[in-house]
Amino acid sequence: MKGAVLYGPRDIRFEERDAPRIVEPTDAILRLSATCICGSDLWPYRGISPVAEPTPMGHEYCGIVEEVGKAVKSIRPGQFVIGSFATSDNTCPHCRYGYQSSCVHREFMSGAQAPVLRVPHADGTLVATPELPPAEMIPGLLAVSDVLGTGWFAAVAADVQPGKTAVVVGDGAVGLLGVLAARQLGAQRVIAMSRHPARQQLAREFGATDIVTERGDAGVARIKELTKGVGADSVLECVGTQESMMQAIHATRPGGSVGYVGVPHGVELNGEELFYTHVRLHGGPAPVRRFLPDLIDLVWSGKMNPGKVFDLTLPLDQVAEGYRAMDERRAIKTLLRP
Amino acid sequence: MKGAVLYGPRDIRFEERDAPRIVEPTDAILRLSATCICGSDLWPYRGISPVAEPTPMGHEYCGIVEEVGKAVKSIRPGQFVIGSFATSDNTCPHCRYGYQSSCVHREFMSGAQAPVLRVPHADGTLVATPELPPAEMIPGLLAVSDVLGTGWFAAVAADVQPGKTAVVVGDGAVGLLGVLAARQLGAQRVIAMSRHPARQQLAREFGATDIVTERGDAGVARIKELTKGVGADSVLECVGTQESMMQAIHATRPGGSVGYVGVPHGVELNGEELFYTHVRLHGGPAPVRRFLPDLIDLVWSGKMNPGKVFDLTLPLDQVAEGYRAMDERRAIKTLLRP
Numbered sequence: 001m002k003g004a005v006l007y008g009p010r011d012i013r014f015e016e017r018d019a020p021r022i023v024e025p026t027d028a029i030l031r032l033s034a035t036c037i038c039g040s041d042l043w044p045y046r047g048i049s050p051v052a053e054p055t056p057m058g059h060e061y062c063g064i065v066e067e068v069g070k071a072v073k074s075i076r077p078g079q080f081v082i083g084s085f086a087t088s089d090n091t092c093p094h095c096r097y098g099y100q101s102s103c104v105h106r107e108f109m110s111g112a113q114a115p116v117l118r119v120p121h122a123d124g125t126l127v128a129t130p131e132l133p134p135a136e137m138i139p140g141l142l143a144v145s146d147v148l149g150t151g152w153f154a155a156v157a158a159d160v161q162p163g164k165t166a167v168v169v170g171d172g173a174v175g176l177l178g179v180l181a182a183r184q185l186g187a188q189r190v191i192a193m194s195r196h197p198a199r200q201q202l203a204r205e206f207g208a209t210d211i212v213t214e215r216g217d218a219g220v221a222r223i224k225e226l227t228k229g230v231g232a233d234s235v236l237e238c239v240g241t242q243e244s245m246m247q248a249i250h251a252t253r254p255g256g257s258v259g260y261v262g263v264p265h266g267v268e269l270n271g272e273e274l275f276y277t278h279v280r281l282h283g284g285p286a287p288v289r290r291f292l293p294d295l296i297d298l299v300w301s302g303k304m305n306p307g308k309v310f311d312l313t314l315p316l317d318q319v320a321e322g323y324r325a326m327d328e329r330r331a332i333k334t335l336l337r338p
Numbered sequence: 339m340k341g342a343v344l345y346g347p348r349d350i351r352f353e354e355r356d357a358p359r360i361v362e363p364t365d366a367i368l369r370l371s372a373t374c375i376c377g378s379d380l381w382p383y384r385g386i387s388p389v390a391e392p393t394p395m396g397h398e399y400c401g402i403v404e405e406v407g408k409a410v411k412s413i414r415p416g417q418f419v420i421g422s423f424a425t426s427d428n429t430c431p432h433c434r435y436g437y438q439s440s441c442v443h444r445e446f447m448s449g450a451q452a453p454v455l456r457v458p459h460a461d462g463t464l465v466a467t468p469e470l471p472p473a474e475m476i477p478g479l480l481a482v483s484d485v486l487g488t489g490w491f492a493a494v495a496a497d498v499q500p501g502k503t504a505v506v507v508g509d510g511a512v513g514l515l516g517v518l519a520a521r522q523l524g525a526q527r528v529i530a531m532s533r534h535p536a537r538q539q540l541a542r543e544f545g546a547t548d549i550v551t552e553r554g555d556a557g558v559a560r561i562k563e564l565t566k567g568v569g570a571d572s573v574l575e576c577v578g579t580q581e582s583m584m585q586a587i588h589a590t591r592p593g594g595s596v597g598y599v600g601v602p603h604g605v606e607l608n609g610e611e612l613f614y615t616h617v618r619l620h621g622g623p624a625p626v627r628r629f630l631p632d633l634i635d636l637v638w639s640g641k642m643n644p645g646k647v648f649d650l651t652l653p654l655d656q657v658a659e660g661y662r663a664m665d666e667r668r669a670i671k672t673l674l675r676p
Contacts, residue, residue: 093568094592102592102616157618230431245609254432254440254622260613267609271583271602278440278622280495284592284613 003114004057004319009047010327012320017056020111020118025071028122030081032063034142035112036310037322037334038085039172040263045323048265058113059085060146062138065126066116074123080133081126082296083119084288085109085146090124100124100289113319115338127292129300139307139335140299143177147333148295148306149288150261151177151238155185156291157259157282158234162186167223168208169248170238171199173309173333174261176206178236180306183207184298187234191226193219193247199332202308216243223251232256237283240264254278261286310335341452342395342657347385348665350658355394358449358456363409366460368419370401372480373450374648375660375672376423377510378601383661386603396451397423398484400476403464404454412461418471419464420634421457422626423447423484428462438462438627451657453676465630467638477645477673478637481515485671486633486644487626488599489515489576493523494629495597495620496572500524505561506546507586508576509537511647511671512599514544516574518644521545522636525572529564531557531585537670540646554581561589570594575621578602592616599624648673 001019006012020029035058043049044057062082068075075081087107088100095103105121119125133141151174160166166182168175171194182190183206191210192203200211212222223232231253237245240262248258249269260283274281298304312331314322322334339357344350358367373396381387382395400420406413413419425445426438433441443459457463471479489512498504504520506513509532520528521544529548530541538549552560561570569591575583578600586596587607598621612619636642650669652660660672 093566097591097593099592099616228431240609242609253435254437255435264609264613269607269609269612271578271580271598271605271607274607274619275598275602275622278437280618280620281612282618284616 001114001116002317003111006044006051006055006057008051010045012045012057012323014317014319017114020116022067022069023118024120025069026121026123027069028065028072028075028119028126029067030061030063030117030119031066032061032112032115032117032338034062034138035316035336035338036060036142037113037326037336038146039174041323042327043263043265045327056111056114058111059109060142061112061117062142062145068122072122075126075128079128081128082141082145082292083126084149084292086285087119087121087125088289089121090289095124098290099287101285101287113316113336115316125289127296129296137299139310140305141296142335143306143309144292144295144299146288147173147309148177149291150174150286152181152291152295153286153288154178154236154238154259154261155181157257158236159257159280160185160187160234163188164233165189165191165227166234166236167191167193167232167251168236168238169193169244170262171196171203172238175236175238176202176309176332177306178238179203179208180206180304182234182236184304191223191232196329202332205308216247219247220250234259238262240267242267249274249277249279252277252279256280257282259283309333313337339452339454340655341449344382344389344393344395346389348383350383350395350661352655352657355452358454360405360407361456362458363407364459364461365407366403366410366413366457366464367405368399368401368455368457369404370399370450370453370455370676372400372476373674373676374398374480375451375664375674376484377512380665381601381603383665394449394452396449397447398480399450399455400480400483406460410460413464413466417466419466420479420483420630421464422487422630424623425457425459425463426627427459428627433462436628437625439623439625451654451674453654463627465634467634475637477648478643479634480673481644481647482630482633482637484626485511485647486515487629488512488624490519490629490633491624491626492516492574492576492597492599493519495595496574497595497618498523498525498572501526502571503527503529503565504572504574505529505531505570505589506574506576507531507582508600509534509541510576513574513576514540514647514670515644516576517541517546518544518642520572520574522642529561529570534667540670543646554585557585558588572597576600578605580605583607587612587615587617590615590617594618595620597621647671651675
């Protein structure tokens with residue numbers, strides 16, 4: 001089997017790897033229908049989070065179950081399933097509170113940019129669709145696995161409420177699907193912060209009512225202007241830099257909420273400054289498993305199509321070009337067909 | 339009129355000051371029935387937050403209205419009133435959302451360690467009791483002004499829920515009243531972190547079910563042990579140091595909430611570390627005005643007596659001894675009688 005392996009900065013190789021097999025009795029082996037490249041894959045790709053050794057890449061996946069371990073009860077070979085980037089038993093206290101990405105059995109997935117994938121804790125990690133999906137639905141279902149689930153968590157963590165105003169910081173795939181999530185959760189006004197015409201266009205398709213092109217303090221000033229000086233009720237932080245985090249915090253009204261899902265890189269928050277903003281802060285690795293059943297329903301029923309976020313589709317063996325296109329911002333998100 | 343003025347580290351003087359008078363038509367002048375010393379007054383007293391010039395101290399107060407400005411409508415001379423350390427118009431958007439301590443007209447009060455006090459925005463800041471209170475109720479009503487209101491906000495910001503577990507970091511007056519608040523809000527288990535016997539005793543009187551004497555990592559380990567490895571649903575951070583903040587964050591379960599009301603001094607939060615804790619963080623200067631009507635009711639009806647937090651009562655002219663007693667932890671909180 002050949003899969004994507006990162007050797008160092010901008011050195012991604014499509015090379016022979018051992019085919020995954022059942023290791024634990026709770027495992028499942030999937031033949032992937034589609035996989036993709038995540039914005040977070042760009043941190044190690046760019047060398048910002050260096051890799052110590054050649055690392056199989058990819059953590060977004062959906063496909064057909066080929067085999068399950070002896071202890072797997074609810075997942076069966078032949079089913080089409082979707083899982084999260086974080087495995088979960090879905091029974092521990094953290095899972096029962098809806099924080100499956102802090103499951104006591106959590107493992108962060110990797111190696112999904114490949115035709116076959118081993119998924120630990122299959123019963124607690126995977127959710128099956130009602131039947132095999134039509135081909136055109138696969139991008140939407142793949143998006144549920146991480147990028148939509150993460151944007152959705154940003155909106156939930158930012159406490160998006162019907163009739164209220166949400167701001168989305170970050171016009172990457174997660175931010176764009178954060179726009180979709182905020183709108184689905186009933187926000188009346190969704191302000192997308194983007195200076196990139198194609199992304200602005202997609203933000204509007206996903207339901208953005210306003211676009212703000214300014215950043216930093218100027219961006220905050222513009223949000224204040226659009227909200228009569230008050231600030232937004234909810235801000236989705238979908239980047240993970242110091243600038244984006246402060247932009248999110250300062251765009252929020254006192255008592256409003258910031259949902260942050262961009263893995264923070266070098267972010268330091270001054271306690272006293274945060275204190276006087278009166279902002280509520282919640283985030284972390286998205287507990288996608290919590291949302292999987294509902295999000296699969298919404299895609300299955302045609303109520304939303306998050307698959308539009310994939311603006312480049314390549315055969316898996318061209319994975320290196322997929323990374324380059326995202327790194328150079330030529331593509332929002334690359335879908336890979338094994 | 340004589341009042342307390344801070345000149346520098348541990349140099350508090352009881353000296354002649356101009357008697358307050360109406361300046362703005364929205365002002366009220368109160369003759370104070372009681373005032374007190376706040377834990378936050380110890381920051382400048384100890385020189386940790388230096389004062390640039392001689393500063394009239396005190397921001398907790400209740401008393402009888404002597405005079406009101408021409409624009410004051412709901413507050414009348416002769417009423418017994420309680421106000422917050424932050425003035426508010428109670429009509430701006432932030433006030434309407436319940437964040438009166440971020441009111442667009444907010445001023446932080448000072449000079450309340452005196453017999454007479456000017457209160458700006460009297461209609462939006464002050465709340466009157468149903469009639470003049472009996473003398474024995476005055477400590478309880480005074481506590482509502484800040485220390486109870488702040489402990490209450492810590493519990494609300496930490497999302498204390500009936501039947502759940504709350505932890506209180508800090509055994510100062512705010513922390514002790516945080517215990518009372520958590521209990522009143524229905525927490526089944528309230529774990530107070532204190533190594534001070536008299537404070538432990540008061541915590542138990544206020545409803546603490548458990549006492550943890552360990553601090554830092556050992557304190558966190560003990561909380562984990564008491565919660566079967568899960569962590570607490572709600573943690574009230576009532577100190578404001580790096581150690582207390584990290585103790586609060588790490589004692590909380592993923593998806594749980596930290597309510598922080600200790601003004602942070604030198605606190606820096608690492609974004610990535612916070613991200614992986616999955617904790618919800620909310621705090622700031624307590625919007626006491628939001629809670630005043632309900633808290634006054636609870637004291638008036640005898641359902642709680644937060645006045646027990648005052649374990650030292652002195653005549654106002656002995657204010658310097660009041661500071662010393664709190665600085666040396668001989669007193670939890672000093673009530674001053676003008």
